[in-house]
Amino acid sequence: MKQVFILAIVLSINSLLFSQTVKTGIEVLQENKFKQLSNKNIGLITNPTGINSSFESTIDILHQASNVNLVAMYSPEHGVRGDYSAGDQVNFFTDPKTNVPVYSLHGKHKKPTAEMLKGVDVLVYDIQDIGSRSYTYISTLGLAMEAAAENNIEIVVLDRPNPLGGIKMEGLVTEPEFVSFVSQFPIPYVHGMTVGELARFLNGEKLLKNEAQCKLTIVEMDGWQRSMTFEDTGLPWVPSSPHIPHAHSSSFYPVSGILGELYTVSIGVGYTLPFQVFAAQWIDADSLANNLNTLNIEGVHFRPVHYKPYYSVSKGELIHGVQVHFTNYEKAPLSLIQFYVLQEAHKLWPSYNVFELCEPSRLNMFDKVSGSDKVRLTFTKRWLVKDIERMWYKDIADFKRKASKYFLY
Helix, strand or coil, X not given: CHHHHHHHHXXXXXXXXXXXXXXXXXXXXXXXXXXXXXXXXXEEXXXXXXXXXXXXXXXXXXXXXXXXXXXXXXXXXXXXXXXXXXXXXXCCEECCCCCCEEEECCCCCCCCCCCCCCCCCEEEEECCCCCECCCCHHHHHHHHHHHHHHCCCEEEEECCCCCCCCCCCECCCCCHHHCECCECCCCCCECCCCHHHHHHHHHHCCCCHHHCCCCEEEECCECCCCCCCHHHHCCCCCCCCCCCCCCCHHHHHHHHHHHHCCCCCECCECEXXXXXXXXXXXXXXXXXXXXXXXCCCCXXXXXXXXXXXXXXXXXXXXXXXXXXXXXXXXXXXXXXXXXXXXXXXXXXXXXXXXXXXCXXXXXXHHHHHHCCCHHHHHHHHHCCXXXXXXXXXXXXXXXXXXXXXXXXX
């Protein structure tokens, strides 16, 4: 009897520890009986991450709501139902489950046109972001806000957690000449905002095209705090794209995503550890791990690894390198880790210059994702992280002051 009682207590504690503590925007909207959308024609921008905690799709929730008229959907990268691969052009189609037309925002048009918005009263945005500037869903959000302003349509953002939390901010703000679909706004690489807060920031600071401002409503979450990572929320994670299969994948994306643009070193895309590893044929795993661990970078440890990628960089080849492990996520300098790896790899194997091994067009993408070519040009003079560290964080204090005016939590 005593053992049964103890087991019951343990199960009760586990239930408290791992129960849902946060309600997303779609759940709050359901609870208030869709009052922000009542008796209006709705256009929905979403993907498979648009679900409630019972795994019901926002598409189906709005379609079934008696006081909501879902008349159109708009598909970002990967498709509204998640049936497109990274970079694939998304085509127009009619969703077979709802019989609602789906317009592509990842093909000829990345921004809804007036024709696509005909008959729409409110645009609704419900997509899980991962907290890094180069992830294209927030670019889609900004373009949708521009279209809403130009066509006098309200936009409603159903807010979701920033899986990196709301405290970490890293990277320089995008310079004007490096604005692109992978760095569309003057925000840091790790931006520290929810999509609702980001929308408020873009609108309030007049950062949309021609300083346009749209009629914007945020359906706020209930229970989210800035100190929370996604695991703290108790919410289910749906892969936001094929290489972000788990909530913790969001934390690793900024660790290697910039370097990954060169396609000269495997970062685990094409293997079972996307964004968690750095490997190549010419790397000696033990030497690189030893060098990196000697640096005593706060919050991380590097473990030697050997693997054969199933696709992408070094497909089918045995390669060697390191896996990144967080020992203290709060202190880890996420986006600088890849530059520490480059620093030590160049020290050990100076004849392998990853910026010379890549296709020239990849340098341009590296710079766009970095937000400036100054990072690459400065770093490669001496291959030392300390030469770019001040530059990398120079905009953070000013950005945080501006952004905090738009915080909701």
